[in-house]
Amino acid sequence: MITTVSDDACDDQALPTGAPVNVSRRRFLLASAGASAGAFVLGFGLPLGPARAQSAPAVAGVVPGVVPGTRVPAFLEIRPDGTIRLQSPFVEGGQGIFTAMAQIVGEELDADPATFLVENAPTGADFQVMGRGRRVTGGSNSVKSSYMTMRRLGAIARAMLLTAGGQAMGVPVAELDTEPGHVVHAASGRKLAYGVLAAKALDLSVPAPDSVALKDKARFRWIGKPLARLDVRAKSTGKASYAIDAHVEGMLHAAIQHAPRLGLEPGAIRNEAAIKAMRGVHSVHVLPGAVAVVAERFWHARRAVEAAEVDWQEPEDKTAIRYLPADFSTEAFAHRLATATGPGDPGESVGDASHAIDTAASAITATYQSQYLNHAQLEPPSALARFNPDGSLDVWFPNQAPDMFLADVAQRTGLSADRITLHSPILGGFFGRHFKYTSGNPYPQAILLAKAVGRPVKVIWTREEEFLRDAIRPMAVVQFRAGLDADGVPVAIEAISACEGPGEGIANKRGEKLDAAALEGLTGKQYAIAHRHIAQRFVKNPVTLGYWRSVGHSMNDFFYECFLDEIADKGGKDPYELRLHLLADNRRLSTLLKAVAELSGGWKPGPYVAADGSRRARGVAMASPFGSETAAIAEVSIEGGDVRVHEIWQAIDPGSVVNPAIVAAQVMSASALGLSQVLVEQAAWKNGAPVARNFDQYQVLRPDQMARVHTRIVESGEKMGGVGEPGLPAVPPAVANAVSRLTGKRVRAMPLAAQAAT
Amino acid sequence: MIKLHVNGVVRTVDAEGETPLLWVIRDNLAMTGTKYGCGIAQCGACSVMIDGVVTRSCITPVESVAGKAITTIEAVEQDPVGRRVVEAWVRHQVPQCGYCQSGQVMAATSLIKANAHPKDADIAAAMTNLCRCGTYNTIRAAVRDVAGLAEDAA
Numbered sequence: 001m002i003t004t005v006s007d008d009a010c011d012d013q014a015l016p017t018g019a020p021v022n023v024s025r026r027r028f029l030l031a032s033a034g035a036s037a038g039a040f041v042l043g044f045g046l047p048l049g050p051a052r053a054q055s056a057p058a059v060a061g062v063v064p065g066v067v068p069g070t071r072v073p074a075f076l077e078i079r080p081d082g083t084i085r086l087q088s089p090f091v092e093g094g095q096g097i098f099t100a101m102a103q104i105v106g107e108e109l110d111a112d113p114a115t116f117l118v119e120n121a122p123t124g125a126d127f128q129v130m131g132r133g134r135r136v137t138g139g140s141n142s143v144k145s146s147y148m149t150m151r152r153l154g155a156i157a158r159a160m161l162l163t164a165g166g167q168a169m170g171v172p173v174a175e176l177d178t179e180p181g182h183v184v185h186a187a188s189g190r191k192l193a194y195g196v197l198a199a200k201a202l203d204l205s206v207p208a209p210d211s212v213a214l215k216d217k218a219r220f221r222w223i224g225k226p227l228a229r230l231d232v233r234a235k236s237t238g239k240a241s242y243a244i245d246a247h248v249e250g251m252l253h254a255a256i257q258h259a260p261r262l263g264l265e266p267g268a269i270r271n272e273a274a275i276k277a278m279r280g281v282h283s284v285h286v287l288p289g290a291v292a293v294v295a296e297r298f299w300h301a302r303r304a305v306e307a308a309e310v311d312w313q314e315p316e317d318k319t320a321i322r323y324l325p326a327d328f329s330t331e332a333f334a335h336r337l338a339t340a341t342g343p344g345d346p347g348e349s350v351g352d353a354s355h356a357i358d359t360a361a362s363a364i365t366a367t368y369q370s371q372y373l374n375h376a377q378l379e380p381p382s383a384l385a386r387f388n389p390d391g392s393l394d395v396w397f398p399n400q401a402p403d404m405f406l407a408d409v410a411q412r413t414g415l416s417a418d419r420i421t422l423h424s425p426i427l428g429g430f431f432g433r434h435f436k437y438t439s440g441n442p443y444p445q446a447i448l449l450a451k452a453v454g455r456p457v458k459v460i461w462t463r464e465e466e467f468l469r470d471a472i473r474p475m476a477v478v479q480f481r482a483g484l485d486a487d488g489v490p491v492a493i494e495a496i497s498a499c500e501g502p503g504e505g506i507a508n509k510r511g512e513k514l515d516a517a518a519l520e521g522l523t524g525k526q527y528a529i530a531h532r533h534i535a536q537r538f539v540k541n542p543v544t545l546g547y548w549r550s551v552g553h554s555m556n557d558f559f560y561e562c563f564l565d566e567i568a569d570k571g572g573k574d575p576y577e578l579r580l581h582l583l584a585d586n587r588r589l590s591t592l593l594k595a596v597a598e599l600s601g602g603w604k605p606g607p608y609v610a611a612d613g614s615r616r617a618r619g620v621a622m623a624s625p626f627g628s629e630t631a632a633i634a635e636v637s638i639e640g641g642d643v644r645v646h647e648i649w650q651a652i653d654p655g656s657v658v659n660p661a662i663v664a665a666q667v668m669s670a671s672a673l674g675l676s677q678v679l680v681e682q683a684a685w686k687n688g689a690p691v692a693r694n695f696d697q698y699q700v701l702r703p704d705q706m707a708r709v710h711t712r713i714v715e716s717g718e719k720m721g722g723v724g725e726p727g728l729p730a731v732p733p734a735v736a737n738a739v740s741r742l743t744g745k746r747v748r749a750m751p752l753a754a755q756a757a758t
Numbered sequence: 759m760i761k762l763h764v765n766g767v768v769r770t771v772d773a774e775g776e777t778p779l780l781w782v783i784r785d786n787l788a789m790t791g792t793k794y795g796c797g798i799a800q801c802g803a804c805s806v807m808i809d810g811v812v813t814r815s816c817i818t819p820v821e822s823v824a825g826k827a828i829t830t831i832e833a834v835e836q837d838p839v840g841r842r843v844v845e846a847w848v849r850h851q852v853p854q855c856g857y858c859q860s861g862q863v864m865a866a867t868s869l870i871k872a873n874a875h876p877k878d879a880d881i882a883a884a885m886t887n888l889c890r891c892g893t894y895n896t897i898r899a900a901v902r903d904v905a906g907l908a909e910d911a912a
Contacts, residue, residue: 247790429891463797
């Protein structure tokens with residue numbers, strides 16, 4: 001049987017209402033997610049109408065009657081044994097957010113974070129804690145956007161437990177205090193465990209959020225401490241469960257063969273009868289842009305779908321869709337970017353850069369280039385869909401924004417949002433892969449297939465299919481000009497980037513405003529250069545674009561910081577000293593730059609001969625990503641023609657931190673990805689096809705290519721910034737600047753492996 | 759029908775002989791700690807031990823391991839060396855996203871079982887699995903810890 005299903009194959013055409021998930025459904029979710037029998041679920045079943053919660057203004061995405069992050073019962077379950085189950089608004093993908101959330105809530109609740117069991121919260125208004133009804137794990141925003149809200153949540157819960165404790169002991173709340181996990185009455189020496197009191201707290205109304213006081217940070221017990229992560233043991237013993245591990249009764253497996261080029265649609269399957277006769281095959285399906293085989297076992301599905309000989313059809317209208325031409329190659333596309341003309345659209349323009357360059361004592365120009373990159377997260381995409389007997393739908397898939405995906409699933413199926421349960425497991429690699437990318441996610445396929453076969457279906461994309469449909473980090477060609485005064489100090493800089501921003505790529509059109517992610521890292525630099533003109537020369541890409549760890553910063557700080565070294569050379573300045581000079585009036589950044597130099601044992605550009613006899617040099621670079629500030633120094637040598645990065649020293653100032661051990665781990669991780677990008681990584685196309693479909697061709701950093709990473713956290717006390725991504729952007733230019741220093745030849749493109757190092 | 763010795767238990771599975779062991783473990787036996795990453799023995803996420811030797815299960819035909827002792831991550835702590843490796847992984851806070859770590863733990867356990875005191879070069883030769891989170895330095899520190907090597911600067 002060949003079933004043809006399409007995107008609009010659904011029960012009816014009703015559009016999603018966007019209605020919030022109600023409390024009773026959440027109770028079901030929690031129960032179905034494994035709340036143990038007898039476990040006390042705080043507040044579920046409690047009517048939480050407007051009388052109990054402050055009313056909220058009527059803003060799009062905001063549900064009246066729900067102030068996100070305030071309704072304790074939605075977030076916390078305190079079990080009789082004192083274990084605290086927390087529903088996190090942010091998904092764990094390795095960045096340590098579950099642990100950070102436990103620290104933040106635990107601090108104000110006065111409960112040891114080690115007693116927390118943290119899970120990704122279901123959809124719903126309560127968890128849209130980022131303001132204006134938003135909930136996205138990304139942009140290094142989680143802690144900085146929710147820090148006060150989640151602290152307050154813990155404080156509200158503590159107040160409820162204190163009230164319950166007062167009632168239980170028959171004493172005024174004013175006489176009570178807490179110690180971790182207990183309400184304490186010092187006068188009588190009595191204390192009651194939270195796990196005992198939780199049942200009484202159920203009957204209490206949630207106090208107004210502004211009625212509770214937060215701790216003085218001088219009294220912090222857990223925030224700011226390098227606590228152990230909560231998920232490490234499960235992840236060291238194979239017990240952590242990802243979307244790809246999801247299983248439900250009666251489930252079938254599906255494998256996919258996508259069109260070899262984006263935009264093509266399947267026609268006939270020439271060997272259809274033979275495919276259907278293969279062992280284990282349940283059914284064969286034609287999907288938008290793909291064919292699928294459903295089987296009892298994934299291996300059978302995969303073998304069959306890879307054997308399918310499909311007549312792929314060119315689309316009639318190629319203008320309205322993302323379409324990959326048969327002759328597309330990255331080499332030709334890079335040439336197109338390099339030869340694009342026009343003034344571009346300014347993202348940052350101060351003074352008159354063009355005039356200042358033309359009239360400067362000296363000037364310098366250079367052209368830089370980046371590469372396409374795959375996310376290459378180790379967990380291949382998967383999705384499980386199950387239509388229930390009552391017509392409701394359960395779906396499991398990795399995602400960074402549950403409510404956004406819920407709305408999309410509702411639109412695709414015609415089901416109202418309250419008939420859909422979206423399960424959002426932990427992510428087997430983050431890096432920006434789990435946003436809503438058109439044709440980049442398997443859940444639409446799983447839903448269509450489950451509908452078609454009448455049984456739950458789990459779709460897994462093989463690594464080869466993932467590399468065919470991943471959303472790609474954009475490439476750019478940047479043309480720089482700078483003018484220097486008679487002292488060799490830059491007075492003007494101009495950068496025109498031929499590129500398409502990831503947001504523009506996902507929308508498949510330009511917005512009314514520039515895509516800030518296209519230019520971030522060229523814009524927002526802190527150096528005192530009087531005349532600046534940073535512009536985007538928009539060139540549409542055929543490939544699907546996406547967010548990649550540190551987004552625009554991942555390449556733009558490479559361009560800018562390498563060109564800044566060229567300016568230093570031109571003006572006869574040391575690159576470190578020039579940066580200090582340009583940051584003379586910026587105490588925060590000059591402090592940070594000096595900190596990384598000190599961490600590295602003092603600025604020492606080289607070249608010099610190291611103890612092992614190798615000739616080495618160092619490079620420096622800075623970045624201002626996601627509200628944090630970073631400075632990095634890299635030490636390199638050349639080994640057998642390849643660049644060897646020995647050490648990375650990185651100083652990061654995120655303002656203030658919740659867990660310094662996690663910050664250091666994220667700097668190490670981001671440094672590795674930055675190294676991977678600058679040393680070896682690139683996604684190339686030839687003749688309309690990706691060159692690499694798996695890790696045999698697509699290189700990611702190997703263990704033997706990793707540098708030692710030394711991190712210093714500088715807490716300036718400035719507004720809190722991000723942590724997950726900021727450790728990346730300064731690393732590629734620090735490495736490239738070191739290589740330039742060592743070889744005497746400027747590095748103006750990534751990756752270095754594609755260029756001869758001598 | 760193929761008889762397998764998995765984690766000390768004899769299991770009978772209905773699979774063709776050339777089916778990769780990985781998919782037999784995950785689908786037939788419903789043990790999902792062993793991960794699919796690439797299917798071509800490049801990443802190592804699927805690593806298991808066959809008679810104590812680390813093996814990439816994604817390219818291992820199930821018929822080739824009939825009668826041999828298959829150890830997956832689910833049983834790693836039943837092995838004294840495996841237990842020490844897991845404790846080192848926790849002590850050094852190795853995992854981030856965690857997806858590759860089942861394979862990393864199996865690779866480290868196999869190494870230490872064969873060579874209780876590996877040198878740095880032995881560790882580098884044995885620990886070749888990919889980690890996209892870039893936890894390589896903590897992996898190395900954890901293995902050195904189990905191997906009894908002194909901490910180094912990284």
